[in-house]
Amino acid sequence: MLSKTQPASTSIPRTRILVVDDNVAALKGCARLLVQAGYDVAQAEDGLTALALVRTYRPALVLLDLVLPDISGREVLRQMKADPDLAAISVVLLTSIATSLEAMSAGLKVGADDYIARPIGNHELLARVRAVLR
Amino acid sequence: MKTDLPGSELFVAAADHGIALLCEFDGIVRHLVRDELALAGRVPPGASITALADPGSAEKARQFLGTVQTQHAAFDWEITVPLHGALVPLHWAGGATSDGLLIVAARTRHGLTRLNEELSRINNEQTNAVRAITKDLALAAARAAERDDALYDEVSRVNNELSNLQRELAKKNVELERLNAQKNQLLGMAAHDLRNPLGVIMTYAEFLAEEAADVLNEEQREFVANIKESSEFLLKMINDLLDISAIESGKLRLDLAPVSLAALLQRNIALNRVLAEKKQIHIELRLEADLPALPLDGGKIQQVLNNFLSNACKFSHPGTTVEVRLYQAGADAVISVRDQGQGIPAAELERLFKPFHKTSVRSTAGEQSTGLGLAIVRKIVAGHGGRVSVESEVGHGSTFSFTLPLSSHAI
Numbered sequence: 001m002l003s004k005t006q007p008a009s010t011s012i013p014r015t016r017i018l019v020v021d022d023n024v025a026a027l028k029g030c031a032r033l034l035v036q037a038g039y040d041v042a043q044a045e046d047g048l049t050a051l052a053l054v055r056t057y058r059p060a061l062v063l064l065d066l067v068l069p070d071i072s073g074r075e076v077l078r079q080m081k082a083d084p085d086l087a088a089i090s091v092v093l094l095t096s097i098a099t100s101l102e103a104m105s106a107g108l109k110v111g112a113d114d115y116i117a118r119p120i121g122n123h124e125l126l127a128r129v130r131a132v133l134r
Numbered sequence: 135m136k137t138d139l140p141g142s143e144l145f146v147a148a149a150d151h152g153i154a155l156l157c158e159f160d161g162i163v164r165h166l167v168r169d170e171l172a173l174a175g176r177v178p179p180g181a182s183i184t185a186l187a188d189p190g191s192a193e194k195a196r197q198f199l200g201t202v203q204t205q206h207a208a209f210d211w212e213i214t215v216p217l218h219g220a221l222v223p224l225h226w227a228g229g230a231t232s233d234g235l236l237i238v239a240a241r242t243r244h245g246l247t248r249l250n251e252e253l254s255r256i257n258n259e260q261t262n263a264v265r266a267i268t269k270d271l272a273l274a275a276a277r278a279a280e281r282d283d284a285l286y287d288e289v290s291r292v293n294n295e296l297s298n299l300q301r302e303l304a305k306k307n308v309e310l311e312r313l314n315a316q317k318n319q320l321l322g323m324a325a326h327d328l329r330n331p332l333g334v335i336m337t338y339a340e341f342l343a344e345e346a347a348d349v350l351n352e353e354q355r356e357f358v359a360n361i362k363e364s365s366e367f368l369l370k371m372i373n374d375l376l377d378i379s380a381i382e383s384g385k386l387r388l389d390l391a392p393v394s395l396a397a398l399l400q401r402n403i404a405l406n407r408v409l410a411e412k413k414q415i416h417i418e419l420r421l422e423a424d425l426p427a428l429p430l431d432g433g434k435i436q437q438v439l440n441n442f443l444s445n446a447c448k449f450s451h452p453g454t455t456v457e458v459r460l461y462q463a464g465a466d467a468v469i470s471v472r473d474q475g476q477g478i479p480a481a482e483l484e485r486l487f488k489p490f491h492k493t494s495v496r497s498t499a500g501e502q503s504t505g506l507g508l509a510i511v512r513k514i515v516a517g518h519g520g521r522v523s524v525e526s527e528v529g530h531g532s533t534f535s536f537t538l539p540l541s542s543h544a545i
Contacts, residue, residue: 023330029337119333119369122340 014040015133018059020050020076021094022069026118030063033122034129047071051079054086061090061133063116081111090132092116152224152240152249157183161199164234168249171217171241183237188214188221195226202228202235210243210278243279314382321379325372332372335365367502374506378489381513388434388517392427395435395460395467395538402436403458406443413499414452417443422461428538434514435538441507442471442534448497449532450475463537466520470535477528486524487512511536 017039021027024045031041042057044050047068054062062080066073073093080086092114113132116125151170157163161183166174177186187195191214201208211226224239225246238253240246339362347355380386399419407417446456454474461468476495478486485491489509497503508522515522515536526532 023334025334026330026337029334029341032341033337119329119336122337122344 014038015061016040016042016057016059017129018042018044018050018053018057018062020044020047020062020068020073021065022046022067023065030125033125037126037129039129045069047073047076050076054080054089059089061092061129063092063094063129064112066093066095077112087111092128092132094118150240150242150245150248152238152245153177153186154236154238154249154253155183155186157235157237159203159230159234161203161235167236167253170249173215173217176216183235186215186239188216190214190221198226198228199235202230202237206230210246213239215239243282247276247279318379318383321375322383325376325379328372329369332365332369335361336369339365371504371506374504374510377510378506381510386513386517388431390429390431393430393432393435394427395425395430395469396421398430398432398435399439399458399460399469402439403443406440406447410443410447410456413447413450415447415450416455418455418457420457420459422459423467425460425462425467425540428467428540430518430538431514435518438511438514438536439469439471441511442536445507445534446471446473446475446532448499448501448503449473449495451498462540465540466537467540468535468537470533472531472533474531477530478524478526478532479528480526483524483526487522 017034019027019030019034019041020043021030022045027043027045031043034041042053042059044053047070050062050064050068053059062076064073064076068076077091077093080089080091090113091111093112094116095118114128116128120128152168153166153171153173154168155163155177156165156167163177163179163181163183165179166177173186177183184192184195184199194211194213198208198211198213201211207229209227212223213226214221215224216222217224222241224241225243226237226239227246227250228235228237236253238246238249240249339358342350342358343355343362346358350358399421403417403419410417443456443458450456450473456474457472459468459470459472461470475498478493478495482491482493486493487508490505491509492503492505512522515538519539520537522534522536524532524534
């Protein structure tokens with residue numbers, strides 16, 4: 001359940017982003033977009049793989065889908081924030097429930113840095129990612 | 135004058151027992167015809183008939199007597215009479231004869247009828263004289279009793295029917311509420327599940343549009359543009375459906391904060407101008423009132439404005455002007471958007487703000503509509519305590535307006 005998309009050429013270390021989404025097409029699309037924008041990207045299709053990768057891959061940012069097949073994205077977030085070693089990693093929640101304000105504020109309360117309601121245009125997604133990493 | 139007093143032998147307070155008396159025109163008792171209730175002591179000859187009544191009901195008894203005197207008959211008055219230590223309401227009836235008044239009172243209406251019938255069978259001078267009137271009384275009483283019975287039956291039948299209907303209605307209401315909740319839940323779920331694959335389509339269509347532009351020919355680039363455009367419209371529709379289902383399930387949440395309408399309009403119009411100018415439509419803004427900041431959900435009010443402006447552009451021809459005004463009317467702030475477009479037939483105006491209603495008017499550049507925008511707008515404005523309205527003349531354009539109360543108490 002883990003794959004890494006290496007950037008074409010690496011001389012300076014690139015910012016690492018972990019994308020977590022159980023929809024493979026969405027996951028690949030998002031990863032591709034980020035790689036093209038110059039990021040180093042890892043992908044996970046479920047919550048436990050995501051948690052394992054967070055520890056080994058040490059991303060600067062996790063794009064985290066809320067709906068996952070094993071444990072929820074919110075649980076991944078909670079465990080990350082509860083671990084002093086991982087708490088500093090930025091997390092942006094992804095969801096397709098645009099109107100779910102409660103879900104958003106709940107996510108932000110647990111420590112997410114931002115919240116992206118999908119679908120979102122490619123350019124807008126990149127802009128939001130850059131804003132969080134800045 | 136012969137008296138027939140069967141009741142004096144043994145008093146049995148049968149349910150329909152009564153008393154019958156002949157009186158002078160002034161109500162002075164002349165003669166006791168029947169006394170089944172053993173009330174003779176209260177109304178000896180020479181006493182007034184009103185003495186039969188309980189003192190508390192004397193006034194009513196006098197009114198009864200007055201009615202018999204003036205209208206020559208009175209039927210079924212309920213007047214209380216002291217009867218063996220208790221106050222018992224009796225049914226009173228009376229009629230005028232050629233030489234006096236016949237007064238009958240009984241415990242039940244049926245008793246009244248029976249007494250009248252019996253009196254009419256007694257063959258003596260007085261009853262002969264009053265036969266006609268007692269017959270009338272009896273007839274009237276019988277008819278009234280029948281009518282009462284029929285009425286009672288009818289009323290209880292209707293009552294039963296009503297309570298059956300009410301039960302049925304309550305059941306149907308519960309069912310409807312359940313179905314509506316289910317519909318909204320389904321809408322929300324469907325919309326959510328539709329957004330995921332739609333997002334994928336949009337992401338990859340964008341990849342294609344941006345990366346494959348060189349290898350695709352013009353027709354193929356148009357294919358990609360169509361995919362993008364249609365998925366964007368689909369997204370708009372899904373978002374509208376989500377909005378409507380959230381609003382309809384009572385989840386319209388307004389995030390109120392003081393907002394300057396003028397600033398909001400300026401910002402919003404700057405954004406819409408870019409889109410309008412692609413169609414060579416000019417948007418003009420007139421701020422005619424200097425209003426204080428109002429407690430509004432800025433995002434939602436922008437949604438209303440976006441809807442009005444995109445509609446105005448959608449149905450207007452290039453080279454025309456859309457005029458946006460902010461002014462005060464009484465206790466309201468009014469924002470109006472007037473276009474020089476095609477106008478809307480009068481017959482359609484009323485339904486315009488209902489969900490899924492689409493006008494028969496065609497957009498000028500093939501733009502699509504979800505049919506939900508104005509329904510959402512109406513709910514948002516109503517949520518702020520305001521009203522939406524539209525005026526339109528075919529061939530001359532339309533003006534869509536909404537009001538917002540200047541006093542926050544109205545929210």
